[in-house]
Amino acid sequence: EFLPLGPVLFIDTAGVDDDGDLGMLRVRKTRQVLDRTELGVLVTEAGAWGRFEEELLLELQRRRVPVVVVFNKVDVEVPDPERLAWLAGHKIRHVETAAAHGLGLDQFRQALLDLAPADFINSPAIVGDLVGPGELALLVVPIDKEAPKGRLILPQVQAIRDLLDHDAYCLVVKEHQLRRALDRLKSPPRLVVTDSQAFEQVAAETPRSVPLTSFSILMSRFKGDLAAQVEGALAIDSLRPGDRVLVAESCSHHPIGEDIGRVKIPRWLNTRVGGEVRFDHVQGHDFPADLSRYRLVIHCGACMFNRREMLTRILRCQQAGVPVTNYGLAIAFSLGILERALEPFPAVLAAVRNPPGGGSAQPRPLLPTRTYAPQDHAAVAGLAV
Amino acid sequence: EFLPLGPVLFIDTAGVDDDGDLGMLRVRKTRQVLDRTELGVLVTEAGAWGRFEEELLLELQRRRVPVVVVFNKVDVEVPDPERLAWLAGHKIRHVETAAAHGLGLDQFRQALLDLAPADFINSPAIVGDLVGPGELALLVVPIDKEAPKGRLILPQVQAIRDLLDHDAYCLVVKEHQLRRALDRLKSPPRLVVTDSQAFEQVAAETPRSVPLTSFSILMSRFKGDLAAQVEGALAIDSLRPGDRVLVAESCSHHPIGEDIGRVKIPRWLNTRVGGEVRFDHVQGHDFPADLSRYRLVIHCGACMFNRREMLTRILRCQQAGVPVTNYGLAIAFSLGILERALEPFPAVLAAVRNPPGGGSAQPRPLLPTRTYAPQDHAAVAGLAV
Structure with missing residues (x-):
């Protein structure tokens, strides 16, 4: 799990520049890894740069795999301008970090965010994963002056569609009809979702055993x-x-x-x-x-x-x-x-x-809190050399 | 009930050009009628045109009430060009009919359609009037390749909103979940609405006692x-x-x-x-x-x-x-x-x-078939002199 991509398979390659028979085997393994790499991260240091790094980057470019070069330990030595010019000339993005001191990690995150394919960034579900196939969600949709004439706001429509896409189904009710709708069911819904503004009333009328959340929480997780x-x-x-x-x-x-x-x-x-x-x-x-x-x-x-x-x-x-x-x-x-x-x-x-x-002084964890089940995301092959 | 306006209150005015005391009373009554007139229809004949007709039309224009002049019996006598020029000069629309022979009625309908305020033209409900406050509709929404990504098509969204606006609520299900959703209810829904393409399956699984219709029928009635x-x-x-x-x-x-x-x-x-x-x-x-x-x-x-x-x-x-x-x-x-x-x-x-x-040779009735309950429309005051 790596912000902002979700679960990522990091493959620490064996080293593509080894010599000898064992080295050849490792090089072949690394080439195989490239076949399933969707986003490349080349972690190196200012002093450790050679023909192999450049060939690997060019190979990734030929395969149209996005890549970012991370120069780590910049507190010890910064990359020389010739390297950076070569990267710029090939339109390859780089960031400079000192991981041991927590420096440059936000720039690294931003680079991942910018370069990752849309599939990695987009969340797998709005709400359907919380309800499951054949199960029922109840959506509370108050109609106030801000509701668009004759329609519903987009998060409500997206939630309904997402439930259908997960083979779930839903009851859509105004807050005043919630109790009546619950009474009509032989078994309670798997989840109740409400507009935040009606939360107090909905919380009072929803049985304590039924999970309850809001559209805004779903949207925070989704978007x-x-x-x-x-x-x-x-x-x-x-x-x-x-x-x-x-x-x-x-x-x-x-x-x-x-x-x-x-x-x-x-x-x-x-x-x-x-x-x-x-x-x-x-x-x-x-x-x-x-x-x-x-x-x-x-x-x-x-x-x-x-x-x-x-x-x-x-x-x-x-x-x-x-x-x-x-x-x-x-x-x-x-x-x-x-x-x-x-x-x-x-x-x-x-x-x-x-x-x-510690509040804001507390360091932010590199691994964010998991809000999707692991199986929701296809495993992602990253690459570090 | 008058196509395309729905229920219309036609007020056959007593005649604004009578003389004498009784005439004065009638004239006052007619003026009162103008206060609640929302669309004026002045029915006259080529020979029966005078100062009162022109004053009435100008009075309606001052009140910003749309009006159409109907010259009837044009098979007997056509309106003279001077009259038509006066109407054109005042941007007042006219049609020529011979009602006894069924001539010109479509032009009259078109004029009503063009001139009527939007409130008259727009239908009062998509589906909520068929379900009623506190009651439940079940909407069957298949997700096929033509469904817009992550959303629902507009008629489905409009139907959900219309139900909420009528204090009703709804179950939204894919066709494969219909039976499961019906089984979860203590009492059947008041109405089932399905996409036409899933009609056969939905009809087979919906109890015969539950009314069933399609989104396209609702849209035909609505639009x-x-x-x-x-x-x-x-x-x-x-x-x-x-x-x-x-x-x-x-x-x-x-x-x-x-x-x-x-x-x-x-x-x-x-x-x-x-x-x-x-x-x-x-x-x-x-x-x-x-x-x-x-x-x-x-x-x-x-x-x-x-x-x-x-x-x-x-x-x-x-x-x-x-x-x-x-x-x-x-x-x-x-x-x-x-x-x-x-x-x-x-x-x-x-x-x-x-x-x-008789098929297409059969004359079309002037009064169309009623598809909304009479109380759905506010009464509309028309005017004929």
């Missing part, structure tokens, strides 16, 4: 990074009056009266913080270059973005040391219902119940 | 004219090899392998007819000026059109004497399942079971 964005929600409690918060929305709809990003979330947050927080708003593909002035970024569910774009934003927040969450997670936290909504995701829930302690 | 388009489906049996059929699609998607309009429907129709029918295809807002060469028009569900545009096409087919139906109705008829699918619409079903007999 973002659930563990990171839950951590961002927890940061709400360290906000103080006067702090700046960025509210970012991926679609550029015209805000209306009770707009969730401009009215409801600021109101809830000010109540929670006990004073006026200063909110900035951005829409669409605008995203500030300098995030350092913000104490928190609250993003929409990003249903109009692809996951690569959303993960890039999360990574940029992390690089700037700014917690990032999404609308529904912020609402759930403010309403005190985050824990119940995370029960379908035990690993993330455990992190909420036992926070690492 | 078109169900009675007229069912009549069009019945015309399939009068097709012969070599006849020309127009297949019209409102969206301009790129046709794929098993395209319903280009592959499946032609295949079914050729089988039914027992020989090669010649198919022409149009997409988007293209629609041939000359329809007379066609023996049948098969239209998509028109989810991308507004109802005014679809009703205009139906009227144009009727003016050309060409039957018109939609995809799902054609499929349902070809599969022999049309009658069961029409059971939720008893008046239309009766017309199928007892066809008027």
Whole structure:
């Protein structure tokens, strides 16, 4: 499991530049590895560069396999300009790290994020994996003034489709019909999903034994990074009056009266913080270059973005040391219902119940919290020499 | 009930040009009628035109009420050019009819269709009125190659939303999960709606006591004219090899392998007819000026059109004497399942079971078959002097 790619098979190759009979065998093995490599990572050091490194990179390019060169131990020695010019001339990306000191890892993550094929980036499921074939989910869909005329919002449609794609089926109800719908069933649904704004009522009417979550949590897992964005929600409690918060929305709809990003979330947050927080708003593909002035970024569910774009934003927040969450997670936290909504995701829930302690000073783990079952992703062959 | 407007309150005014005390009272009554008039129809004859007609029209224009002037009995006397010039100068539309001989009625219908406010044209419901508050519909949504990636097609989304808007709720299932979903319910759904292509399987698995219909029938009622388009489906049996059929699609998607309009429907129709029918295809807002060469028009569900545009096409087919139906109705008829699918619409079903007999030579009734309950439409005040 390697952020942001999910489960990755790293193949530490035997060394393609060995001499002798044993070396020849190893070289052949390495060539075989290339046949199943989908993203190449060549880890080397400034001093350890030769004909074999260059041939391997050219071989990967011939195979149209994306590759990134990692110069590690740059605290000891930096790569010489001639090498870098050669890489630039061949349009091969490189990053410089000092892994032992935790330097350059975000740049390495960003390179993986940029280079990985779309299949690796895109999540395997929205909700169907939590329900399973032949099983039933109940979706609570309030119809408020922001609902598009005559239709449903995209995350709701995507959730229904994802359930069908997983051979599951679903009940779609307004919050006022929830009890009636539950009463009509011989056995309870496998999962209830609600709009975050109706969470309190839905939680009260859903039997305690039925797992309950929100569309925003599903969207965070699907389009973002659930563990990171839950951590961002927890940061709400360290906000103080006067702090700046960025509210970012991926679609550029015209805000209306009770707009969730401009009215409801600021109101809830000010109540929670006990004073006026200063909110900035951005829409669409605008995203500030300098995030350092913000104490928190609250993003929409990003249903109009692809996951690569959303993960890039999360990574940029992390690089700037700014917690990032999404609308529904912020609402759930403010309403005190985050824990119940995370029960379908035990690993993330455990992190909420036992926070690492040190807050933002704590080093971020290289391995993120698992939110999909391992079998959901095809194994990915990486490459390190 | 007046095509294409639905239930209309026609107010035959007492005459605004009477003299004397009784006349004054009548004039005041007529003015009051204008206060609740939403579409004016001034029926007159070539010889019966005066200052009052002109004042009434100008009064309606001041009130921004759309109006059409009907010169009736044009078989006796035609309106003089000066009158027509005055109307044209004031941008007032007129039609010429000889109602006793059935002349000009389609032009009158078209004028009503063009002038009526959108509220009159748009149907009050897709499916929610058939299910009712607190009740359950089951929607069967097969996922085939033509389903848009990760989403649902618009009629399915619109149906779900319409049910929620009517305080109903719904089960959404693939055809393979239908039996399992039905088994999970303590009481059967009030209605089952299926994609036409899965109708046979769904009909076999749905208890005979549960009403069953198709999305295409709902769309015909919502965006078109169900009675007229069912009549069009019945015309399939009068097709012969070599006849020309127009297949019209409102969206301009790129046709794929098993395209319903280009592959499946032609295949079914050729089988039914027992020989090669010649198919022409149009997409988007293209629609041939000359329809007379066609023996049948098969239209998509028109989810991308507004109802005014679809009703205009139906009227144009009727003016050309060409039957018109939609995809799902054609499929349902070809599969022999049309009658069961029409059971939720008893008046239309009766017309199928007892066809008027004379075929296309039969005069079309001015009052179309009712497909919405009367209380669904606000009463509409028309005006005739």
